[in-house]
Amino acid sequence: MILELSNISKSYGSNLVLSRISFCVEKHEIVCLVGHSGCGKSTTLNIIAGLLKADAGEIKNNSPKISYVFQEDRLLPWKTVYENIKLVAEHKSKKEIYKMIYAVGLSGFENKYPSELSGGMRQRVAIARAFIYEADLLLMDEPFKSLDYALKINMLDMLVQLWKKSNISIVFVTHDIDEALLTADRVIIYSKRPARVVKDIAIDIPQEYRELHDEKLIRIKNDIMSLIV
8 A cells, every 4th residue: 555544634724625534545456536626636736746734633654755746737837848848757767768758659749848838738848757766656637638639548548557567556636427437446435524534435447448438438438427426
């Protein structure tokens, strides 16, 4: 097991956001957190990352290295694609960094600056940076939120391919149920605030064989939608 949250609670002033949240993440597993906007999913990630402190509960984190991909790409605007990736991987050779750039479909853009890239391309750089860092745990906070549907599907496929070639575990926050259905090994469903875990659903179909019109995935989607009320 790479991560375990036990009875995590968090308040902002008198506003209780998380109420006794408990779930675990196994090694090389993708776990998606879904629920209404503002229900505390991002707060959970920030607690896992150590950016926030829980008011109560316990976290067992067996991941020495953590990567974090935010909604915004957070690239350094004065550095090129190559330089932004190299920044977190000083020990990597030029060949290894170029290989990662190729893996995220950005060959030919190595010397471009963030201002010269589309939003989707910038997020590809952010994801490349997260994977080349070789973390044990990757936290993702709605990184595809601003992308159009076709590009989002393409990016999800790229993410799964990178994950399969790594040993990384992923906790992926999304409000898009389709994103969860296409990527997750397990889907953790949050209630409205104060958030609690209402269900933990396993998806046993390998990611490469998943189609959104598959009857099993449709049943799971209906189950999730019935719980997000």
